[in-house]
Amino acid sequence: xxxxxxxxxxxxxxxxxxxxxxxxxxxxxxxxxxxxxxxxxxxxxxxxxxxxxxxxxxxxxxxxxxxxxxxxxxxxxxxxxxxxxxxxxxxxxxxxxxxxxxxxxxxxxxxxxxxxxxxxxxxxxxxxxxxxxxxxxxxxxxxxxxxxxxxxxxxxxxxxxxxxxxxxxxxxxxxxxxxxxxxxxxxxxxxxxxxxxxxxxxxxxxxxxxxxxxxxxxxxxxxxxxxxxxxxxxxxxxxxxxxxxxxxxxxxxxxxxxxxxxxxxxxxxxxxxxxxxxxxxxxxxxxxxxxxxxxxxxxxxxxxxxxxxxxxxxxxxxxxxxxxxxxxxxxxxxxxxxxxxxxxxxxxxxxxxxxxxxxxxxxxxxxxxxxxxxxxxxxxxxxxxxxxxxxxxxxxxxxxxxxxxx
Amino acid sequence: xxxxxxxxxxxxxxxxxxxxxxxxxxxxxxxxxxxxxxxxxxxxxxxxxxxxxxxxxxxxxxxxxxxxxxxxxxxxxxxxxxxxxxxxxxxxxxxxxxxxxxxxxxxxxxxxxxxxxxxxxxxxxxxxxxxxxxxxxxxxxxxxxxxxxxxxxxxxxxxxxxxxxxxxxxxxxxxxxxxxxxxxxxxxxxxxxxxxxxxxxxxxxxxxxxxxxxxxxxxxxxxxxxxxxxxxxxxxxxxxxxxxxxxxxxxxxxxxxxxxxxxxxxxxxxxxxxxxxxxxxxxxxxxxxxxxxxxxxxxxxxxxxxxxxxxxxxxxxxxxxxxxxxxxxxxxxxxxxxxxxxxxxxxxxxxxxxxxxxxxxxxxxxxxxxxxxxxxxxxxxxxxxxxxxxxxxxxxxxxxxxxxxxxxxxxxxxxxxxxxxxxxxxxxxxxxxxxxxxxxxxxxxxxxxxxxxxxxxxxxx
Numbered sequence: 001x002x003x004x005x006x007x008x009x010x011x012x013x014x015x016x017x018x019x020x021x022x023x024x025x026x027x028x029x030x031x032x033x034x035x036x037x038x039x040x041x042x043x044x045x046x047x048x049x050x051x052x053x054x055x056x057x058x059x060x061x062x063x064x065x066x067x068x069x070x071x072x073x074x075x076x077x078x079x080x081x082x083x084x085x086x087x088x089x090x091x092x093x094x095x096x097x098x099x100x101x102x103x104x105x106x107x108x109x110x111x112x113x114x115x116x117x118x119x120x121x122x123x124x125x126x127x128x129x130x131x132x133x134x135x136x137x138x139x140x141x142x143x144x145x146x147x148x149x150x151x152x153x154x155x156x157x158x159x160x161x162x163x164x165x166x167x168x169x170x171x172x173x174x175x176x177x178x179x180x181x182x183x184x185x186x187x188x189x190x191x192x193x194x195x196x197x198x199x200x201x202x203x204x205x206x207x208x209x210x211x212x213x214x215x216x217x218x219x220x221x222x223x224x225x226x227x228x229x230x231x232x233x234x235x236x237x238x239x240x241x242x243x244x245x246x247x248x249x250x251x252x253x254x255x256x257x258x259x260x261x262x263x264x265x266x267x268x269x270x271x272x273x274x275x276x277x278x279x280x281x282x283x284x285x286x287x288x289x290x291x292x293x294x295x296x297x298x299x300x301x302x303x304x305x306x307x308x309x310x311x312x313x314x315x316x317x318x319x320x321x322x323x324x325x326x327x328x329x330x331x332x333x334x335x336x337x338x339x340x341x342x343x344x345x346x347x348x349x350x351x352x353x354x355x356x357x358x359x360x361x362x363x364x365x366x367x368x369x370x371x372x373x374x375x376x377x378x379x380x381x382x383x384x385x386x387x388x389x390x391x392x393x394x395x396x397x398x399x400x401x402x403x404x405x406x
Numbered sequence: 407x408x409x410x411x412x413x414x415x416x417x418x419x420x421x422x423x424x425x426x427x428x429x430x431x432x433x434x435x436x437x438x439x440x441x442x443x444x445x446x447x448x449x450x451x452x453x454x455x456x457x458x459x460x461x462x463x464x465x466x467x468x469x470x471x472x473x474x475x476x477x478x479x480x481x482x483x484x485x486x487x488x489x490x491x492x493x494x495x496x497x498x499x500x501x502x503x504x505x506x507x508x509x510x511x512x513x514x515x516x517x518x519x520x521x522x523x524x525x526x527x528x529x530x531x532x533x534x535x536x537x538x539x540x541x542x543x544x545x546x547x548x549x550x551x552x553x554x555x556x557x558x559x560x561x562x563x564x565x566x567x568x569x570x571x572x573x574x575x576x577x578x579x580x581x582x583x584x585x586x587x588x589x590x591x592x593x594x595x596x597x598x599x600x601x602x603x604x605x606x607x608x609x610x611x612x613x614x615x616x617x618x619x620x621x622x623x624x625x626x627x628x629x630x631x632x633x634x635x636x637x638x639x640x641x642x643x644x645x646x647x648x649x650x651x652x653x654x655x656x657x658x659x660x661x662x663x664x665x666x667x668x669x670x671x672x673x674x675x676x677x678x679x680x681x682x683x684x685x686x687x688x689x690x691x692x693x694x695x696x697x698x699x700x701x702x703x704x705x706x707x708x709x710x711x712x713x714x715x716x717x718x719x720x721x722x723x724x725x726x727x728x729x730x731x732x733x734x735x736x737x738x739x740x741x742x743x744x745x746x747x748x749x750x751x752x753x754x755x756x757x758x759x760x761x762x763x764x765x766x767x768x769x770x771x772x773x774x775x776x777x778x779x780x781x782x783x784x785x786x787x788x789x790x791x792x793x794x795x796x797x798x799x800x801x802x803x804x805x806x807x808x809x810x811x812x813x814x815x816x817x818x819x820x821x822x823x824x825x826x827x828x829x830x831x832x833x834x835x836x837x838x839x840x841x842x843x844x845x846x847x848x849x850x851x852x853x854x855x856x857x858x859x860x861x862x863x864x865x866x867x
Contacts, residue, residue, distance in 0.1 A: 021580050022589035028580040032619055034491060034523045058511060060600070060615040069615050071595040076578065076619035079519040085488035086523045089443070105512060108463070108543045109482065116485035120439040140511040142611035171479070180429045183711035186479075188472040191465070204542035206472070208462035210437050210479040297589045 005324055005362040006334030006378060008097070008273060009044050009349055011037075012055040013074035016277050017291075017340040018062075018307060019298040021074050027343065032078055034086050040343055041087045044094055047350035048366035050377050051095030053128050053220065053336065056080035058104065058137040072298070081113050088121040095374035097126035097220055102160035103153060104132055104141045107201050110160065111167035114217055115209040123213030123373030127164075128220045129235060131157050154231040159198040161219065161235035166194040168216045169385040170206035192387050214373050215383035222275070224248075224309060229260040232270075237380050239272045240336050244304035244311030250274065250330055258331075271333035271378055275310040277302075279340040280317060280348035287314035294340070302340070310338070317352045321360055328362070333379070413803050413838045414680055414810030414853060416500070416649075417449035418458045420818035422466070422477045423750075424716075424783075425686065427706045430817045436477045439489060441819040446490045448819075449497055452826030453840050455852050456498030456529055457490065458629075458649070458812055459483055463507060464540050466749035468715055469724060473749075475712050477818075484516050491523040498849035500529030500629055500647075505562040506536060506555060507544045510610055511617075514566040517626045518618035526622030526848030531629040531649065532640075534559040539748045554609075556636040561609045563628065563644045569612075573620040574599035623848045627855070641679070642668035646855050649812055650683040653785065658683060658807035680809040680853060686787035686816060689824055693790050700789045703816055704780045713776040716783060719747045720757060720764075730776045734768050796832035803838065 014021035014028055021028040030036040044052050061075030069075055080098035088096055096117060100110050118125035131153040132138075138146025148156075172190035179185075194203045221236035223229035224245050232239045241253035248256075257272050279294075281287025291314035295301045303312045313320065324335055337353075339345030357363040375382060419442065420426040427433065434441045446457050461483045466473040483501040490499055499520065503513060521528035534555040538548030550558060577599035581590050605612045630637065630645035641648050642665060652661040658681075666676045688703060690696025708716070710730040718725045721739040723746070728735055739757050768778045788795045802808045815821025833839035843852065850857055 019589060021594055022591075024580075028590070028594070029578065032522045032621075034525075038492070058515070058617055060617045069597060069600065071593045071597045071600070073594055074580075075595050075600070076573070077617050078522055079516045079618075082484060082488035082516060082519045082523060085485045086492045088489055089439070089492040104509065106507065106544050109508070112482035113485045116482040116489075119437055119481060120486065120489040122439075136614055139613040140616075141509050142613065143509070176479070178428060183709040184474045185428055185477055186472070186474045188474045191472055191478075201545055202542075202547070203544075205464045208465060208480055209482065293589060297591075 005328055005357060006050050006271060006273060007349075007354070007357070007363065008051045008053060008095075008334065008336040009049050009346055010053045010055070010275070010336050010338040011040060011342065011346070012338070013077070013342070015341040015345065016308070016338040017279070017294045017298065017302050018070075018073040018300075019294040020341045022297050023294070023341050023344060028074075031074065032076065037078075037083050038087050038090050040346060041094065041096075042090055043343070043347060043350050045091040046366075047354050048363070048369065049094055049350060049354065050334075051097050051126060051374060053097040053126075054080035054084055054099060056099040056101070056130075058101070058132060058140050059134065063136075081117060084125070085117050085120055088117065088124070091121070091124075093124070093369070093371050095124050095126050095218075095377060096121055097128050097374075099128040099130050101130050101132045102157045104137065104143070107160045107163045108167065108203055108207075111164040112207055112209045114164070115168060115207060115212040118212035118214050118217050119209070125212070125214065125217040126220055126238075126374050127217055128222075129157060129161060130222070150227055154227060156200040157231060158234055159196075159200050163194055163196040163198070163201055163203045165216060166196055166386070167203065167207040168212070168383075169387055170194055171209075171211040172385065172387060172389075173211055173215075176210060211385075214375050215385060218375050218378055218380055223256055223260075226256060226260065229256040230263065232257065233260040233264045233266060237270060237375075238333075238378060239270050240275050241272055242275050242304075242310035245309050246305070250327060250332075254331055271380070272331070273334050273336045274327050274332050275336045275338060276320075276323070277308050277310055277312040277338040277340055278320060278345060278349070279312075279314045280320065280345050280352065281314065282316070284314075284316055284319065287316060290314065291340070312340070317348070317356050320353060321356050321362075324357070325360070325362070410836075410838050411803050411809075412840070412854065413799055413833055414682060415452070415454045415839075416456045416458045416682055416810070416812040417445065417452075417454045417822055418684060418812050418814040419445055419460075420477070420815055420821060421460050422462060422480060424476050424707045424712050425814060425816055426477050426818060427703065427816050428477050428818075429706055429709075432820050433817050434819055436818055437479055437481060439486075442481075442486055442490060443493050445819040445822065446494050446497060446499075448822055448826055450494050452822070452830045453843060454497055454813075455810070456500045456527075456627075456849060458531070459487060459499075459501050461502040461504065461533070463504065464543050464749050467539075467747070468718065469746050473715070473747075475709065475715055484520065487520055487528075488523055491520065491527070494524075494527075496527075496843040496847070496852075498527045498529050498627065498852060499524055500531055500627065500849075502531040502533055502631075505532060505534045505559040506550055507540065510562050510565045511569065511612060514569040514616065515618050517566070518570060518621045521621035521623050521626050522618070525846070526850075528621075528623065529627035529629055529647070529849055531631060532559055532563060532644070533631065537748075556632075556640050558609045560640060560644065561607050565603075565605050565607070565610055565612060567625055568603050568605055569616040570620070570625050572601045572603050572616045573618070574601075575620050575624075578619055623850055627849050627853065638665060638668055641665065642674065643672050645679060646850070647680045647682060647853065650681055650808075653683045653685050653787070655802065655807050658802065659805070662806055662808065678856060680855070682810050682812045683808055684814050685811045686814045687795055687825060687829070688787065688789045689792055689795065689828060690789075691791065693794065696789045696791060700787075704784060707816065708776060708780045708783065710776060713779040716779045717775060719750075720760060722746050722757075728775060731774045734765055734775055734778060792828040792832055796829050796836060799829075799833065800836050800838050
């Protein structure tokens with residue numbers, strides 16, 4: 001059973017505010033070390049956060065008004081999938097959801113990398129699917145000019161999501177038989193070729209990775225607008241939305257997804273999480289002052305439409321709790337919080353917000369929480385393979401977006 | 407005594423071929439992280455230089471179906487090595503990764519990440535292929551002409567080095583203050599110390615800023631395993647370790663000389679590159695006991711079905727109706743037909759000569775198909791007491807046949823434990839093997855490599 005509110009923390013650099021590193025202390029010099037990431041993720045794990053997402057891109061960082069790399073803010077990054085893999089052994093219960101782009105990458109590597117994360121985390125992998133729209137990224141690959149329109153990028157991403165899903169299903173749970181009598185290690189009738197040939201990508205064979213604990217790790221996708229919501233409904237199990245973006249309100253952001261579900265003829269209600277960028281202070285005034293100081297250091301306010309694609313809240317634990325309660329009342333499954341400062345605000349989420357949610361009856365106490373795979377934790381039904389034999393499981397064909405509980 | 411050459415050892419995670427005995431009572435999962443964790447921790451307990459992992463990009467096939475007799479299935483190389491970074495402190499982590507079915511910016515980013523996450527213990531075994539069989543799992547298919555694969559590999563490595571060099575070591579100048587103090591001033595990074603790459607070559611056009619700051623080793627250690635003429639030249643030009651096939655002493659010595667000469671031709675010295683052949687081992691309290699164990703292991707490795715599959719690969723025919731305990735097929739091999747085996751590295755070129763030599767051997771010693779396969783597929787291993795094996799390893803290294811070995815155990819994950827318990831202490835007693843790791847050493851330092859490969863690269867500062 002999922003908690004009544006799903007709580008995900010979005011990790012990125014020293015935090016989401018462009019000036020966050022200025023408050024990070026010595027951590028600002030350690031953003032590329034395993035120790036830094038392990039410290040941050042282990043704290044979230046111990047205190048009961050459901051999952052962390054890890055941002056990624058092929059760019060070194062944001063650009064300044066002249067289009068050059070903006071070195072006033074954090075630049076340089078590590079590969080998110082590998083960071084998630086490296087912290088997995090040190091964590092016990094938290095979901096690990098790296099961003100992995102599908103635009104310039106190989107679906108086969110994407111699929112096997114995420115399956116491996118699922119194996120090493122014993123069923124706690126997720127995938128934040130993302131496209132890489134910029135010409136900067138295209139130029140780093142040099143294989144296509146870049147500047148593809150959104151429709152093209154989403155169509156390609158749909159194909160990749162489908163082929164990844166097929167690869168994840170390509171080994172049956174019981175494909176490994178170790179039959180000494182016949183000398184056979186596997187039953188090859190229980191391994192299925194992806195046999196996918198699309199307009200953008202083709203993959204013929206099966207995965208090299210045996211079926212992972214979750215089968216198909218849950219897919220997360222961010223939807224700012226209708227076309228992205230339509231993509232998310234096609235490709236994802238969990239949808240992230242951005243109230244505050246381009247005039248969207250809480251209700252409207254959720255409606256984007258519900259409308260897309262209806263348009264797609266899907267009767268599955270996907271869990272929708274509201275993305276909120278948060279600075280947590282001891283009082284509203286203190287929070288406002290701290291954000292103002294960061295904004296002054298950055299030389300520009302950080303707000304929805306100004307550096308952020310979602311609402312930016314300088315808030316307190318009680319106010320954030322109330323906001324989350326309101327979102328829940330509207331039908332949100334929970335929130336993905338983007339801490340403006342890491343570790344200051346990520347620590348506040350774990351150490352202050354979580355206990356407040358428990359007290360408010362919105363989450364179970366960590367100690368009483370059963371360990372579970374990430375799908376279970378998010379309230380998503382187990383992934384039934386599209387190749388499942390009816391006699392064994394009694395369930396038929398699955399697709400990438402099926403298997404989501406209502 | 408200090409003049410003694412030091413032995414370098416690498417630990418090969420048991421692979422998806424019939425060297426690995428999955429039918430052993432103690433064989434564990436080939437995919438569970440616990441197997442990898444045990445294997446890595448044990449190799450680290452034995453002060454191995456690095457752990458070595460092969461790569462799979464397509465399940466192997468025989469006669470048009472997935473080959474089902476060996477271990478099948480393995481993890482994504484980069485993801486499992488990153489996870490092992492989380493449970494090891496000293497041992498190098500070396501992965502096999504393709505230059506044909508990857509793009510430089512992505513792979514260089516991943517390898518730089520691994521080098522950061524391990525504090526400088528990453529290595530890359532550069533491999534290249536061009537076949538449509540593997541290509542069918544990738545966007546571009548079998549796009550590369552066979553002749554271009556080493557050209558692409560060389561340019562791939564050179565471009566990767568450009569990307570890894572593009573951030574100067576002191577590019578990040580951030581001096582963040584604590585939560586309590588005033589916010590730090592200044593910039594996070596010095597833009598003038600981050601150099602955009604602008605590479606235009608026959609294989610790649612790459613422009614822009616590399617996403618990863620310079621990693622502890624700057625470049626992961628480059629390993630090469632190709633044995634062809636081009637493969638050896640690629641190694642001489644680019645590699646810091648060769649994972650070689652040459653395990654017999656005389657053969658190993660001549661390979662060592664050949665590589666040394668190739669290095670000289672490109673202006674490098676032998677101390678910039680280590681040669682480590684793969685080698686299996688079977689221990690016993692006596693020589694006889696070791697031989698007995700070896701015979702049992704060979705029979706487990708060559709099951710009846712595996713023996714038939716092995717001769718089928720050479721004959722290129724369905725031989726499933728033959729009795730494995732009977733004589734070799736009298737039918738001639740099919741030299742014209744499409745290859746029945748796919749996804750496996752082939753080392754046999756002259757099939758008729760090979761078949762004739764097998765027939766001669768089988769006739770002279772009255773060998774069945776299975777006996778013959780056991781004989782023909784036995785290569786590159788040490789069998790004996792721990793003292794014998796330690797002495798042999800020492801001899802190979804002192805006499806410049808190798809710089810050490812890539813040790814290939816035959817069971818997963820405990821197969822290396824015995825080597826660590828019984829052979830490593832004897833190498834230490836002989837004064838040819840480390841007693842501990844140097845604290846904070848990078849893989850390049852653990853390998854005693856001078857790092858001159860780096861110095862020849864473009865340097866900005």
